[in-house]
Amino acid sequence: MGRRAVTLALVSVFALGALSACAGDDGEGSGDATAAVTTSPTGTSPSPAPASASDVAGTWGSSTTVGEAYLTLGDDGSASGSDGCNQLSGSWTAGDDGISFSPWAQTQMYCADVDDWLGRSTSAQVQDDQLVLFDENGTQIGTLQRTS
Template structure:
C-alpha cells in the first residue's frame, strides 16, 4: 500500500510542477503590458488593442495597423496613415516602425532606428 501512496505523491508533485510551469509561462512572458492609450488623445497618441491592432494620430493624420511585442519591444506592421495637410502640426509619428516600453513611457522609433517620439501612458478613465 505504501507503494501506491508513493506513486500518488509523485504524481501529485509532478502535476503541481507542470501547473506552476504553465502558469509561469502565461504570467511572465513578454514584458510590460502595452495595451492602452499612449500620449495625448487630443494630440499625438497611439492606442494599442489587446487583439494586436492599433489606432492613433500625430495630431493631424490618423494611423492604423497592427502590433506585436517581444520582451519590451513593439513592432508595428501594416501601418496606414491619412495624408491631410496640417500646416501647424508636426507629423510626430510619421514613419513609426518600432517602440520600446519602459514603465509608463513608450519611446517610438522610425525604420532607420531614429527616435521620433516619447509617449507617456495615458491615465485610464474610470
C-alpha cells in the first residue's frame, strides 16, 4: 500500500464517516494557491506568540469562494473548514506557544487543482490579521486572512 493510501486510510479512521463527501472532479491537483491563501513549504516557524481565544476565534480564509481554503475557529474550541474540496473538523486550543490543533477529521474526495495543505496543519500563530499555519515539523505551510 502506498504512502498516500496509508494516509487516506488513517484519516478515514479518524473521520468515522461523520462527514459527508463533497462533490469534486477526478484528476491530479496542481497545488496552486488561491489569492486568500499563501503556501510556503520551506518556511519555518518564528518564535511562538501567546494566543488568546479572542485573538483566534473567527473565520480565516473565504468560506464563500469555491476552491479556496478556510477555517472557522469557534469560541468553544471547535474547528471546521475546507481545503477547497474536502471538509475538515477538529478542535483547537490557544496557549503560550500559539495555537494547537487536534488531528483533523476530513473527507477524502480527490479534486483537481486543490492543494490539501490545510489538513496537514498542526499549529498556528496569529500575525496581524493572518493565521499562519505550520505542519508537525514546525514548517510554515500556509496563511489564511481573517475574514470575520
